[in-house]
Amino acid sequence: MDTYAKAVNMLKKAITNAMNKAIENGELPQAELPQFIIETPADRTHGDFATNAAMAGAKAFRMPPFKIAQAITSNLSLEGTMCEKFETAGPGFINFFLGSEFYSSVIREIQSDPEGYGRSEFGSDEKVMVEFVSANPTGPMHMGNARGGALGDCLAAVLDKAGYRVWREFYVNDAGNQIEKFGCSLEARYLQIFKGDEIEFPEDGYQGADITELAQEYADLNGDSLVNVSSEDRKNALVGYALPKNIKKMQDDMAKYNIYYDKWFFESELHKSGAVKAVVDLLTEKGLTYEQEGAVWYKNKQVLTEKLLKEGKSQKYIDNLELKDDVLIRQNGNPTYFTADIAYHKNKFDRGFTTLIDVWGADHHGHVMRMKGAMDAIGYDGDKLNVVLMQLVKLVKGGELVRMSKRTGKAIQLRDLLEEVPVDSARFLFNTREANTQMDFDLDLAVSQDNQNPVYYVQYAHARICSIFKSLANDGISPRECSSEELALLTAPEERELINHLASYTSEIISAAKDYDPTKITRYVTQLATLFHKFYNSCRVKGEDEGLMQARLALCDCVRAVIKNVLTMFNISCPESM
């Protein structure tokens, strides 16, 4: 357990003991102990930790919070808590102040295992799959995929650090309707090459220039050999050529973006193996399907109504949702995307993943509830499927909305972004806004190399620390292990605040993992850099007496280690000089 968690735990125990003692000696009435929390106050003059135990107990003890606080504190012993002082304040808070033992053990903890710092067993080795991006292979990836990639990959990294066994997966929709459309679009462009504009382009086809290019490429390689074959053979040949190329492109783009998947999962496998059909059979066995107008339907309304009633929602609420059933097998005999997706998520559970996380665009939110319901329906726990919804990104340059790429005249692609913006910057900046908020991605900021750019600011703090060590090495000074007495010299407010922040790293990781929110960590590390600069400005390292200098060097070393720890986790570079 990390020092911070230890300190909180011991404090919790001490407070519980004090309440029990107060009940024994009659200062508090007999009652069940209230649930209370230990928090770190926003305002540090309120101490390093505070508890709401007295306020939380107001109801149970039927006493004013302030009186309860007095009863607790008069029975409180700080023995073994790392705190050296407490006080009551405000409406009944009890505030605690840490002693030097805490500060030196934080530094020692980090230095003993810099790479392992922040890791915990919170996730108990549970197998988690994070599925993200999963863009359609019918065209290039866009800005939304860029955001999803950064968020999903860093979320996975956070979960890994929090003690989960994490698996990253990309679901390739290489089957079904959109591939059919893809084929028709390619076919039309191909035939246009040889027969001109008399060939009509399908109304709902993919308009993109990439389709035309792919058709042209095929024509350049194989000539007009497909003009006189059946439409089906022609489409198969074109898709067989174009699809692998598109998938390869996506894989290259992801690699450029420093994203590496454990698996690229192909939807076509589910069709081939019969898994999609099996899902329909399974639902039919459970009496949850019916036929109508030549299609097979899934009783979504029934399933969700039962689920929502169980959750305590009112009938009126449910009626208002106007739930509808869904098609599993179309009139033409083809399964829908929904059916394949059920089969895919079933497959994930069957592979032993106990928690599934999907990162989806917010436009898919209507899909969330029925997907969870479908998991329940086939005998899995729909609540183990968690969907992180992500709002749209707008590109902004010079304060103005950028709609399309200057070069191609088309919507901005992931590729265009990576040509303009360093990968480090993109990965970091996409992780500065929570998934569920609309975001403006500021291109000027992303390329700027000054402290306005948070990545740069953080990397710079790291480089600066490295340079301190180099500068001291030139003077013949090398860092050494410090004694507790020396570390106890770190008493300046800037030093203590910095150490406090270092200490909260592990719990911050856990909190980010709980909320599926990696953006907490970019905020954490930016704050760390800020606190370091404050320290750097008010506390000189060089030229102080040997003991203090070494203690401050140890602190610098810890800051450097944690910055590197975060950036490495997020696959962002961490230069020693810039």
Place this chain on the structure above:
RNA sequence: CCGCCCGUGGCGCAAUUGGAUAACGCAACAGAUUCCGAUUCUGGAGAUUGGGGGUUCAAAUCCCUUCGGGCGGGCCA
């Protein structure tokens, strides 16, 4: 019409998930510094947390209502 998400100083955003005087960064104002790395720091100014009501010791957070923005609502994905 119904549902989901969002609304916090001029701008960008946070708040340990119900806790103390709503934090931080730009921009603007007043000043200090130019020292291990491009500066950095210290002050004050600026907020009825979109509006209104409710729940309780305590609400930006939960409930109701209203306004504004985004998204979605069966043979698309």
